[in-house]
Amino acid sequence: MPAADLLLVLVVLADFMVLGTSRLTTCIRAIALQGLMLGALPIALTQHWSLHIVGLAVGSTVVKSLVLPWFLRRAIREAAVRREVEPSIGFTLSLVLGIAAVAIAFGVSQRLPLPAGVSELLVPVALATVIMGFLTLTTRSKAVTQVVGYLMLENGIYLFGLTSTDRVPFLVEIGVLLDVFVAVFIMGIVVFHINREFDSLSSIRLTELRD
Amino acid sequence: MIAWTAIPALLLVLVVAPLLPGIATKTKSWLTGRRGPPVLQLYFDLGKLWRKRSTYSRTTTWMFRLAPLALLVTSVGAACLLPLDGRSALLGFRGDFIAFASLLAVGRFALVLAGLDTGSSFEGMGASRDATFATFAEPALFLGFVTLFLISGNLSLTGMLGVGAGLLSAWIGGGGHAAPALALITISLFLVLLAETSRVPVDDPATHLELTMIHEVIVLDHSGPDLACILYSSAVKLAVLGALVVGVLVPRTALPAPLTGLVFTGGLVLVAVAIGIVESVMARLRLSRVPQFLVAAAVLSTLGALLVLVR
């Protein structure tokens, strides 16, 4: 399945794009591209077509590569934020940590008994995306970038979920997709309010509540 | 191990090398709507410089005079180690990729010392930047070699790129995830090429401000045949690294011998055109972002290596 492998490599490259870029719009573009690949993956991975697979592909493409990026772009436009990412660690260090994450993910996957019949890249790439999503969440101070990190995390989990598409019912997948959609939607609204109240999208300013 | 059959390809590279910067410049001019200098401009320049006399500042020492020669020797030496005809290198032994990288590094080192030797602050600054970026470019290059080693199981450049490397079957999807890995290191090596040959987005060969120069400012004091030597060596270095990229991208062991040279030259021209395209669509990076650019190249190489490791 070379097509699936190629898509998975591109997914990892999109992760690195998020980690390496200094522009918010590039961040969002990367996550949209990743969504596009995630949408194509069920089709690339499957051996027998079904309505389930097509539905999953269409659903995730629409939500992950169109609706959510559009919504995030709108949020930063409406809030008229500065376009830099403002990381708490340098971009070079982020990239190095990212590659460490990929190495760990590949190493762990070699040791785990992987489910048979799927691309052997799928699980390592899924874990790597989860870890890099975490990295983005914890090292970026802007609320929008944290939402992007959350999306990456979810994308990684979605990738892992693709190992068992034939066992998990469609209804469940739609439920998961819907939940992610609503979560990002609510986060987007909060992001907008944060900007209005604090004149900044930085969650660093959120320090009033403490013991 | 010496393979005399590699001589024609080596001569071809040495002759064609000055053409490549010309093609890159021409592509850039053409894409930005200008006519630009003729493609053969570097040959003219070299001829003109060769007829002139070198001038030396009184502050400089023998290091300053040695550097151009050292650069020439190392660049040609690196060319000898690469299987340019797609089959075998003139000189090949186990671990010669380390010698390859070291030769390039020594040439750069000689030039950096020459820059420092002039005692000018501009040249010193250029030398420091050049050395810094070289340090960041090294991991990407080596990790690329590691990936090639993992694919071919061979520790010499001939084994990695030439006969017995199996790159062709790897590209077609023979073993594991070699194809995406090769694609990744091709890109990575191209980025290394841009950095090593002082091209946009790392350095701008067309800049006229000493403060922003990197490579150009180091050779500011060289003149006459010395400068010609440096310009020619740089062109050879570009051709050598280009040949490395082409070697990974287009395995030629299966082609008949006459066609190989043609495909190889075509590949080099394409690399030059690609450089021109990059120069016309990208701006130069801020100095502080250059290490990040090179780390990104290293990331691509590492990812390639990891992909090959997964079974």
Next chain:
Amino acid sequence: MLLLALVLLPALGALGAYLHRAEARRTAWLVAVAAIHLALVTLVWTTPPPAVFSGWIAVDALGLIVLTLTSLLFFVAAIYTVGYLRRESPRGGRAFVSCVLAFLASVSLVALSHHFAVLWIALEASTLAVAPLIFHRRDRRSLEAVWKYLVISSVAIALALLGTFFLSTAQANSAGTPLLLEDLVADAARLHPAWLKAAFILLLVGYGTKMGLAPMHTWKPDTYGEAPSVVGALMAGALTSAAFLGLARINEVTTAAGISAFTRPLLLFFGLFSIVVAAAFVIGQTDVKRLLAYSSVEHMGLLAVGLGLGGVGAYGATLHIVTNGLTKGLLFLVLGNVILVAGTTQAGAMHGLAKRLPISGGLLLLGLFAVTGSPPSGVFISEFAILRAAFAEGHVWVGVVLLILLVVIFLGLATTILKIVHGTPERREPRESGWLVLGPIGLAAGVILLGIYIPAPLQSALRQAAAALGGVAP
């Protein structure tokens, strides 16, 4: 059908409430839906309905206990809301009732789901339904609280989803419907241990965060501090219990698979650590809502410890779900009354409560003794069962540490709350609104009742639930 109605009724009610323009109509709607829901739950006790959706939605003893607690708390909260919305009109009031009802629907679904993916969807939905409720006051502080809550909970729940997928991978070689609780338990011996362990850790971290186990509890003080008291009551009473139910469900599977030796120490560690953190932060805490938040961290820790001890501990934990839920509801609502009058959450500005608001003052005192596990409250019975398990199962040091920490927390809570109750107030308040004290009085009665006598149906449900968790009844 009855089971579906339990979820669909509040879900449709949420939509219906949004359509009502007048606030009085909306609150009446809330009370009506909550009352019908409670009635339906009572019906489930008398005539257990069959499972629907090929066993995905079913009712068992443990689920029924959580469902009943939830329904009861929502009914009390609905009555309280009538009085609350009269006193403090919210800025985004129209969504308030809808979100409360959506919250009820999602928690009911958690209690009824026997499929791990459905359980996850329902818990995530409950997280999202609560978010607008926390942001109810629409100022900077509540904004900060809701952002922290959203980010931490979303990440945690995402990890739980990964754990759920791991669980499905562990099941690759066994028969039965993927992720269905009954099939997982029945075929537990053939689950892949490495994947199952990884799944347990992720679910523990994910659902543990939603419960508020330390060190993932950091959202709790901020959220409880900023959310309206009635929302705090629902979160501390119902939402955390639902999250604990998620943890208990995976525990059923790991117990059946025979990897308790791996899971129990983890549960004990997180549980004890939570109680230690709670003890450290309860001392000298001046904000009453944050005080309750740390008390909630403590009780979630106790639940985890009970689960981790097994034996009588599992029974104690099951009973503790109920007693803790009722007590937390009581305390949050009573303190809500105090805050409405005092206009602040700082304990220093509240003294003289016994004279200022006699009913609330008395209830607060009662709640204090209940929450710290003094007899004759129900919390005493459940905490005692957990402590007994610690000594009976051979974890003597756990028992000793628990005892010391419980005393420390008692002192911490008592100093702050007794200061509020005693003293001379600047002024007396007018008569307390019936809407605002009726619910708390009911909850207090329930807590005391459970300390003296546990009704037979509840007792048998508790026994069944404890058995499912690998424990025994005393």
